[in-house]
Amino acid sequence: MELLRDFFEFDHFDVITAGDAAEALSMLRQTSVDCIMLDVMMPGQNGFELCRQIRAESNVPILFLSARSDDVDKIRGLTLGGDDYIVKTASPGEIVARVKAVLRRYSGRQDTNETxxxxxxxxxxxxxxxxxxxxxxxxxxxxxxxxxxxxxxxxxxxxxxxxxxxxxxxxxxxxxxxxxxxxxxxxxxxxxxxxxxxxxxxxxxxxxxxxx
Missing domain, CATH: 1.10.10.10 (Winged helix-like DNA-binding domain superfamily/Winged helix DNA-binding domain)
Known part of the structure; x- marks a missing residue:
């Protein structure tokens, strides 16, 4: 994960990390973020459970990162509100690109006139x-x-x-x-x-x- 963090920081992202679901949820309630990447198999609550909690409070984009490529896990992640599901075999460069794609679609998009x-x-x-x-x-x-x-x-x-x-x-x-x-x-x-x-x-x- 340190390598992945290096790739993001090299691309001028500010990265904050949490060791488990409880720490992540606490940080999210105190800090505004543009995007969340969840490891499915994190300590304590898994990424799916944390996603359910986040979705009850926020619509911030969420991407799952998992070693498991099963369609069942992918569909579960999307059903819970995930915006993308990335298998860990993807290169760090591809993961950064997928995050950028999400941010391009959702970050800072506003209409000047109310419609x-x-x-x-x-x-x-x-x-x-x-x-x-x-x-x-x-x-x-x-x-x-x-x-x-x-x-x-x-x-x-x-x-x-x-x-x-x-x-x-x-x-x-x-x-x-x-x-x-x-x-x-x-x-x-x-x-x-x-x-x-x-x-x-x-x-x-x-x-x-x-x-x-």
Whole structure:
């Protein structure tokens, strides 16, 4: 991990580290960070459990780093709110590049004029990145928000799995990655996730947003 830290610092990142989940959570409650990288097999609570706790308080981007490449672990990490899942066989340079990709998508992105998209029971404030469903604020992860924003800004346009992977995961991943994130989004914004009104699957192709 010292080698990985050296790579980040060489690229002008400020890096803070924690020895276990309890220390990490304490630090995050005192320090503002732009991105979090979680080792799945950390001492005490594992990375999945810590991610669940962080997501209850924050939508900061989270990347998992794990020695395990099982699809089950990857899907679990994404389901809990992770924005990327990196296997430790990746080179330090690739890991830094994946973090940069997340930060490019989410850091410092603001609209100068307030724009609100109103779809009845769902309202999206593009200026504040707030999503309101039936009058209540819904917390989305950065990846979930960006996916939703892309779809709602192009109503009825079908985005293929390949297009979504290329835009949000730099082409790394598979259709399961997209399905997991869209399933989480449906749970948060649809009145009946099993029969979605807004986030519609185009069988074998991808997804589109039905604005009504």
């Amino acid at each position: 609100i998209l109103d779809y009845g029971r769902i309202k999206i404030n593009l200026s504040t990145r707030e999503v309101i469903v039936e009058g209540k604020h819904v917390m989305l992860t950065p990846k979930e928000y960006e996916l939703l924003r892309l779809l709602v800004e192009h109503p009825r346009h079908v985005f293929s799995y390949e297009q979504l992977l290329s835009k949000f995961w730099d082409g790394v991943g598979d259709r399961h990655t997209i399905r997991v994130h869209l399933s989480r989004l449906r749970e948060k914004i649809e009145s009946d996730p099993d029969h979605p009104q807004y986030l519609v699957n185009v069988w074998g192709v991808g997804y589109r947003f039905e604005g009504g």
